[in-house]
Amino acid sequence: MYDFGSFNSMFVSRALEKILAEKEAKRPPHGQLRRACQVALGESGPGRARKIGSSTAAPPKANFIEADKYFLPFELACQSKSPRIVSTSLDCLQKLIAYGHITGNAPDSGAPGKRLIDRIVETICNCFQGPQTDEGVQLQIIKALLTAVTSPYIEIHEGTILQTVRTCYNIYLASKNLINQTTAKATLTQMLNVIFTRMENQAVSNYYFFRSQMFRLVTEPVKALPALETADALLSDSSNENVQTNGIPDDGQSVSSTDNLVNNCTESDISGHQAAARFSHVLQKDAFLVFRSLCKLSMKPLGDGPPDPKSHELRSKVVSLQLLLSVLQNAGLVFRTHEMFINAIKQYLCVALSKNGVSSVPDVFELSLAIFLTLLSNFKTHLKMQIEVFFKEIFLNILETSSSSFEHKWMVIQTLTRICADAQCVVDIYVNYDCDLNAANIFERLVNDLSKIAQGRSGHELGMTPLQELSLRKKGLECLVSILKCMVEWSKDLYVNPNHQTSLGSYKPSEQELAEGKCLEAGGRRSSVSSLDSTVSTGVGSVGTQTAVPDDPEQFEVIKQQKEIIEHGIELFNKKPKRGIQYLQEQGMLGTSAEDLAQFLHQEERLCSTQVGEFLGESNKFNKEVMYAYVDQLDFCGKDFVSALRIFLEGFRLPGEAQKIDRLMEKFAARYIECNQRQTLFASADTAYVLAYSIIMLTTDLHSPQVKNKMTKEQYIKMNRGINDSKDLPEEYLSTIYEEIEGKKIAMKETKEYAITTKCSKPSVANEKQRRLLYNLEMEQMAKTAKALMEAVSHAKAPFTSATHLDHVRPMFKLVWTPLLAAYSVGLQNCDDTDVASLCLEGIRCALRIACIFGMQLERDAYVQALARFSLLTASSSITEMKQKNIDTIKTLITVAHTDGNYLGNSWHEILKCISQLELAQLIGTGVKTRYLSGSGRERESSIKGYASAGEEFMSNLVGSGADKRHMASIQESVGETSSQSVVVAVDRIFTGSTRLDGNAIVDFVRWLCAVSMDELASPHHPRMFSLQKIVEISYYNMNRIRLQWSRIWHVIGDHFNKVGCNPNEDVAIFAVDSLRQLSMKFLEKGELANFRFQKDFLRPFEHIMKKNRSPTIRDMVIRCIAQMVNSQAGNIRSGWKNIFAVFHQAASDHDGNIVELAFQTTAHIVTNIFQQHFPAAIDSFQDAVKCLSEFACNVAFPDTSMEAIRLIRYCAKYVSERPQVLREYTSDDMNVAPGDRVWVRGWFPILFELSCIINRCKLDVRTRGLTVMFEIMKSYGHTFEKHWWQDLFRIVFRIFDNMKLPEQQTEKSEWMTTTCNHALYAICDVFTQFYEALHEILLPDILAQLHWCVKQDNEQLARSGTNCLENLVILNGQKFSPEVWAQTCNCMLEIFKTTIPHVLLTWRPVGMEEDSSEKHLVRINSGKTYKLFQCTFIARLSSLLGFPTESFGAITLEISLYQKLFAGLLIKCVVQLELIQTIDNIVFYPATSKKEDAEHMAAAQRDTLDADIHIDTEDQGMYKYMSSHHLFKLLDCLQESHSFSKAFNSNYEQRTVLWRAGFKGKSKPNLLKQETSSLACCLRILFRMDADESRREAWGAVQQRLLSVCSEALAYFITVNSESHREAWTNLLLLLLTKTLKISDDKVRGGSKSCLHSGFLFSFLLQSYFSLVGGGRFLRASALLAIPLQAFCIVALGLHPCNSQLWECG
Secondary structure, three states: OOOHHHHHHHHHHHHHHHHHOOHHHHHHHHHHHHHHHHHHHHHHOOHHHHOOOOOOOOOOOOOOOHHHHHHHHHHHHHHHOOOOHHHHHHHHHHHHHHHHOOOOOEEEEOOOOOHHHHHHHHHHHHOOOOOOOOOHHHHHHHHHHHHHHHHHOOOOOHHHHHHHHHHHHHHHHOOOHHHHHHHHHHHHHHHHHHEEEEEHHHHHHHHHHHHHHHHHHHHOOOOOOOOHHHHHHHHHHHHOOOOOOOOOOOOOOOOOOOOOOOOOOOOOHHHHHHOOOOOOOHHHHHHHHHHHHHHHHOOOOOOOOOOOOHHHHHHHHHHHHHHHHHHHHHHOOHHHHHHHHHHHHHHHHHHHHHHHOOOOOOOHHHHHHHHHHHHHHHHHOOOHHHHHHHHHHHHHHHHHOOOHHHHHHHHHHHHHHHOOEEEEEEEEHHHHHHOOOOOOOHHHHHHHHHHHOOOOOOHHHHOOOOHHHHHHHHHHHHHHHHHHHHHHHHHHHHHHOHHHHHOOOOOOOHHHHHHHHHHHHHHHHOOOOOHHHHHHHOOOOOHHHHHHHOOHHHHHHHHHHHHHHHHHHHHHHHHHHHHHHHHHHOOOOOOOOOHHHHHHHHOOOOOHHHHHHHHHHOOOOHHHHHHHHHHHOOOOOOOOOOHHHHHHHHHOOOOOOHHHHHHHHHHHHHHHHHHOOOOOOOHHHHHHHHHHHHHHHHHHHHHOOOOOOOHHHHHHHHHOOEEOOEEEOOOOHHHHHHHHHOOOOOOOHHHHHHHHHHHHOOOOOOHHHHHHHHHHHHHHHHHHHHHHHHOOOOOOOOOOOOOOOHHHHHHHHHHHHHHHHHHHHHHHHHHOOHHHHHHHHHHHHHHHHHHHOOHHHHHHHHHHHHHHOOOOOOOOOHHHOOOOOHHHHHHHHHHHHHHOHHHHHHHHHHHHHHHHHHHHHHHHHHOOOHHHOOOOHHHHHHHOOOOEEEEEOHHHHHOOOOHHHHHHHHHHHHHHHHHHHHHHHHHHHHHHHHHHHHHHHHHHHHHHHHHHHEEEEEEEEOOHHHHHHHHHHHHHOOOOOHHHHHHHHHHHHHHHHHHEEEEEEEEHHHHHHHHHHHHHHHHHOOOHHHHHHHHHHHHHHHHHHHHOOOOOOHHHHHHHHHHHHHHHHHHHHHHHHHHHHHHHHHOOOOOOOOHHHHHHHHOOOOOOOOHHHHHHHHHHHHHHHHHHHHHHOOOOOOOHOOOOOHHHHHHHHHHHHHHHHHHHHHHOOOOOHHHHHHHHHHHHHHHHHHHHOOOOOHHHHHHHHHHHHHHHHHHHHHHHHOHHHHHHHHEEEHHHHHHOOOOOOOHHHHHHHHHHHHHHHHHHHHHHHOOOOHHHHHHHHHHHHHHHHHHOOOOHHHHHHHHHHHHHHHHHHHHHOHHHHHHHHHHHHHHHHHHHHHHHHOOOOOOOOOOOOOOOHHHHHOHHHHHHHHHHHHHHHHHHOOOHHHHEEEOOOOOOOHHHHHHHHHHHHHHHHHHHHHHHHHHHHHOHHHHHHHHHHHHHHOOOOOOOOOOHHHHOOOOOOOHHHHHHHHHHHHHHHHHHHHHHHHOOOOHHHHHHHHHOOOOOOOOHHHHHHHHHHHHHHHHHHHOOHHHHHHHHHHHHHHHHHHHHHHHHHHHHOHHHHHHHHHHHHHHHHHHHHHHHHHHHHHOOHHHHOOOOHHHHHHHHHHHHHHOOOOOOOOHHOOOOOOOHHHHHHHOOOOOOOHHHOOO
């Protein structure tokens, strides 16, 4: 620290003494300087020094007078022209300021309102007098000013600080010393840094003050003031004392008006531009003034002609831009958010950039681009519309303009490279411009332009060298790749790298979950700022929160769709307005009223001005309405006529037709008068109309190059005479109009004008000079348009959205994927440069990542196909053309497969095809299979058919006859790179890495790998198994996945093995089966829990191959594979048993003995041994095992195996019987089956059902064995069956008879009925009898119905068996029958009787025979042709009687005698009738009882002991006593009906003759004598038994009545019989009748029967019958009848007592 004495001696005294010592100071002009120096030296004496010697290094701030005195000599010294004096003075002042000895806060006595420091700085600045100023002085000035600005002890503001900046600026421009220039420039940079840093630091200090104030006020009641106002008040209070109430210190100072570099900047100037904004501190105003000055400096135009790099104008522009760039790059929060600075950027900097952004000077252009980059990075939220102008009007136009130079394009694309590297910026551009209805599609247009550059389309137009074109292409590609990288970076949170997953099938959140979670995270990350930033940004004048718009991806997507609709509508409008309007209205984007349409024409600047003019000028009604509305929406109030006309015509181009112009001008004139009704210049609207017309004519005349003789002012005035209601307009007025039009023509907006000119076709450029000239014109027009647009939007505010959501990437990519793909495809196709190829491949990788992440299938497939195409592996071109870029493409494809496998979906197909073909290329590269070189895929394989040898011979054919070995070696070398270790490892990594794919991806991967494998195997001559081997490998790798995923994988792989296993090439099929075996063994090792079905799915391919592949080798191999599994893994097999038995089931029907034998051995081993140990595990497949054994049994080629299979089925029954509990406890898919029924469903039913199948399918011996075993099982285990099981069981049993209900060959049917059905019937009855208690309630009707069916068959044996079974059934169980059961049984018999009575015997006639035909007639029809006719007609009628359709006989020949079939059926019915009669007899009286009784009667008659009692032992064993009278009467009805029928037939001799002649019954005429007599005999036995039964007393009346009726009818019939054989047939019957009558008790004769028998007629009839019998000698051989005495006959027959003499006499 210095005392004042040292200060005085060091600085002031030494400086003053030095000045006085200078020669120049001693000259007369410097007298004042000398005096001032002496005074100052005197004032600073020793006493004075002692007086204040105790002061600190920095003098007291109140000591103003001394500071002023000390400054005066230095001020005078600075004003001298002596460089040495000036330098000394400046040096001393700099030190005084630097050490704080001069603060300058005192008022300036010479200039009221100013401070001393302002005067000091002004003095220092005035030392610079231009280029002639001494270089040392220049350096001292720079040093002093830098100290003044940076010193912490003084404060300079507003005009003063501007003056310091200006002076350094001027020194930089004017100085010829390079060191001074560099120093001045560095000083400027440092000054600006200090100015803006102080402003930011002040805001930070205010922030902490603001926080403390807010904390103090938080508990106090605050009025409802906006936060901005509260913050403003607090910040204003914290300002220094010089700050006025509006926040801006006003000391009256400003920059001199004479300054040619920096314009005036007063308070009114600022407030005029930013009325709504204000500064919170003077430091902000300082920064604003400096910034605005620099902007204006940068806008100064350059001189005409080519720019001189050393010119002041260019250097000024360059340094101002450099300083602006520095300010922007170091901008703090206040500068980035304060409204004043934002407005300054909009109004000054952006306008300046619009001009400099098209400069032909590379340095200026480059700086402009750098500034724009900074603005885009730091200010884009406030400059939405300005950024759009930059892109649309400058950058993209330069890229699109064919005449722009390579340098400009290069710099623009360099800038774009940096823009495209910022993910936030790229997404923001899309969201804020492409998704804004009012903005241009910047993102889309940018990508399209870059795509064109990357494709090298414009190189020849620019006259670029090939090297320049290549560089530009690379930069374009680099930009495109950067854009995609940004999109990848933006959406990276959605990406899941399969190689980072550690476990198989690990859980992967859904895309929606990821998106939701990451959007929140991203939103928090990207939208958050520090607490300081957020608080300061809410301060006074901040616009940081005013333009925030919520980021809603769905809403933006809707807007984008609407925008596309509008753009398409505009495109249609510009071709045909009505179509465009109609389209927009149909899409709901435009109203239907004229007002809506007029507003649309006003607001939409993209409409073609010519089309708008044509549309408005049309004469139809609606167009007129739109035009009127269009004009009415213009406001001409207060506008002069020319200005109004300009406004009217700037929106469209006038149409060429005069009538259209007339309508437009007429409406304009009316609207102008309407808006300006107070004007007195125009008498009417007509005046305005004519004047408007004349102005248009004047414009055309003065500004059209086609008009040579221009109209003069006088001519124009003369032309307009008398237009104002026959009066003239003032000449001054018309003269003013003329001058204004002459100075500026009436035209459309500059933006529209330029838009139209750029749409014109590109002019052809003849040479470089013309191109540069054209480019300069275009740049000038571009600058004009950009400046106009920039000024138009300088005060506009547009909401800006800072994108946060990940979902924006999807629509972005969807918008630009096509041009991106085009750029990359062309790059790979046409350019061999490694950098280009690398960029293209990187871009495709990024594009694929995006398409994959968002599930965009079309885009993903397109890019993968592009990669595949450029790999040359699937292309039609030969792989001998392979270059390094193709090798790199292959590596990229493999990398994509490795990193994006989770998302590839169907694109795996192309990738795996390439990998498959890559294997071929590797073989070629290693020289193994050079024959595959030509073509691709199958074509390559098929193309080698004609070549017997491979290797060099084929290579020679491929590359031409002149190719030498060196060429072939080079080809192998180029292709050989595909066999490099890195490629091989990468390919293997795809398959080993399949374990890390998610559940859906692995299924897609496997599915397409199988498809490629099928393509490989499709070649008939050279099938390849590369992919098939890989399928086996990935099956091993992925077998440990969760079962849900593995089952989906195996569903695909298993289906593939199904196909491959049936491949006609045995080698392929053998490999498939062996692979299946290995996989199956490994899979079975894992075991399986109960109720799962994975093994079943896994082993299903064996079943399919066995079913479809007829190759004995393959079938044998399948059986052996299964046998090996059974032998080694039986303990682990669960659901797989089903497939095993299904395979054996297929083998069981084979004709190859080895296959059948091997399969049966394994099956027998399973049934006898494995079931014994693992029966619970095999329950689910138990029925499959039985079915398999059934199939073995049905193989007719191996009868021994069949018998053994049936034995094993019988063996299976033992498992069911011994382990019912296991079956009950097994659930599986029997969850709806009650536990008690599971034994049936799983055990008994399959066994019995399959036995029934064996019975139905096999030959006699096998089916007989099957039938025996089936009923054995039923009899052995039936006691364990539930009642409802029996119902299911008998449905199975009755299936045996179902086969006989189908039309088949008669011989087989007959054999079946005679053997199997017969056997089954008896067995059924045995079972029914054995389990009667359980079965009678549920099965008796079914059994009776089945017996009824058997009886009706045309098989005598079966019919007899049916009746016999019925008989046995009743006899064995009748004792247990209830009345209801008896009723069912009797009804069944009645039905059988009715259906088997052969009524056809009574009615049948050959066709053509009359009812009264005689024997002669019969003889006649059997002769010649008539016989043939008879036979045909007979057959037709026979068929109708039997119910056969006539068509079923087909072409009938004479050798076929269908009537014989009819007769055979009739004979069977007759037999059935006899059998039924016998059955009834046997049921009622027990079998053989009646025969024994007849024999006894005959014997008794011969012994003449008829009255003796005859008792048969079996008589009481019959069912008589168990049957009710009602049931017996039913049986009697049957018997009587049968008797009546047979009696009628026997009596019809003519019918019998007809039948006999037709061949019925052979040699003698047919008769039914036995049926006639046996039915009557049975009837009589029943009636006599009932009549003698005391227990049936209540039925005696009915019995006796029926008995008498039957007897009388019988005897009456017998008397009429003439045939001796017929009478002999009645012998036993009459004997029975008379014997039974004789045994009627006397009491009964005297009692109940008496009234019935008192009939003389009957008595005489009986006597007459007796005498005719005895006396007629017809029964002489029947000695028994002759032995009957007459009296006995009468007594017995008539029931009369001998004492009844009256009747005796009558007799």
